[in-house]
Amino acid sequence: MTGNAAGTGDGGATTGRLLLAAAPIGRPEDASARLRAALAGADIIAAEDTRRLRRLAADLDVAISARVVSYYDQNERARAAELLGELLAGRDVLVITDAGLPGVSDPGYRLVRAAVDEDVPVTALPGPSAVTTALVVSGLPTDRFCFEGFPPRKAGERARRLASLAAEPRTMVFFESPRRLDDTLAAMVEAFGTDRPAAVCRELTKTYEEIRRGPLGELAAWAEDGVRGEITIVVGGAPEPEGLSEPADLAAAVAVRESAGTPRKEAIVEVAKENGVPKRLVYDAVVAARK
The missing domain is CATH 3.30.950.10 (Tetrapyrrole methylase, C-terminal domain)
Structure with a gap:
């Protein structure tokens, strides 16, 4: 990846590039040829688990020459600042998690946000996603x-x-x-x-x-x-409600319950539940009707 930088910082100097690399979620053979090449050519690799990275590289028959650092939930904030400094100094950084794409319930977002704020190029090497x-x-x-x-x-x-x-x-x-x-x-x-x-x-x-x-x-x-x-x-998502949906009808249903002695708050909860709509929608309908 060295020499492929494509961005400039505030001072006009060339920055490195941040590459988010998707790792196989199960079988190493699902790794792409691009992932193999990226692992072999990276300047710095930030891995969620450095031992798993080494095992993946061995499975892929890839020799890693990059500096490898750990990048996981507990050190993400501090490590992101360090890696941003490397990017601003012109070095490319590859981020890889145990499985899937960095940033999806795994470390990555903070570094991406920081890189974007500093106008550092960010790209992804797509691949498997659970x-x-x-x-x-x-x-x-x-x-x-x-x-x-x-x-x-x-x-x-x-x-x-x-x-x-x-x-x-x-x-x-x-x-x-x-x-x-x-x-x-x-x-x-x-x-x-x-x-x-x-x-x-x-x-x-x-x-x-x-x-x-x-x-x-x-x-x-x-x-x-x-x-x-x-x-x-x-x-599966919620099915389309079969009950009342118009505000006037919802407000009227609450009024019927209130006239029978049900407290308004309880009536709103009941009407919302019976018709499969949010309580806030029923509440707003009641307020609108009273106006």
Whole structure:
């Protein structure tokens, strides 16, 4: 990569280039010829796990001559500043994580943001991604989707996050640890319902790849005995609401409950739940009707 810099800093000096390199998510043979060449020619390689990088290089029969530094969650902030200095000094930096593309639930964003702010060229070496791989094999709609990363570890925070996604119409993709899969699927049942279609993708592209498809309730029961391997969860989006949707109708439904003695706040919650709409939408409809 040396000598291929294509940017200038504030002082007009040539800067290095930041390359985000996608690593295989399972089989080393999925690595591209471009990844092999980039690893062999890099000035500096910032790796999430330097030992795994060395193993990948050995599997690919690539001799690494670059300076290799660790770049993981705990040192990302400090290391990003150091790597930015190398880029501004004219050296190219290749960032690689354990699997998939840097910056997608892995270190990378801070360095990219800093490089962009300093007008350092940033490019990506595309390759495998657990997000899109799981999406296309899930059997769920792929035309619109969103990536939600890892759900919060704490039960309360996880429940609140999932509840906020209950009305999300797009297919949702999550990462999860096998140790927390059963708890997360149970929380998804609570937030999205027992019958919401989903898929649990385990060990994608590896020898023991397994794709479990079905309603969330069935998947939660399956996961109770424990599951091993790298996990990606795909959940279908919320179905189109079949109930009321017009503000005037929602406000009228709340008024009926209020006249029967139900407190307004409780009535708003009930109407929102019955019609599959956000509570805020019902609240705004009630406020508008009162005006």
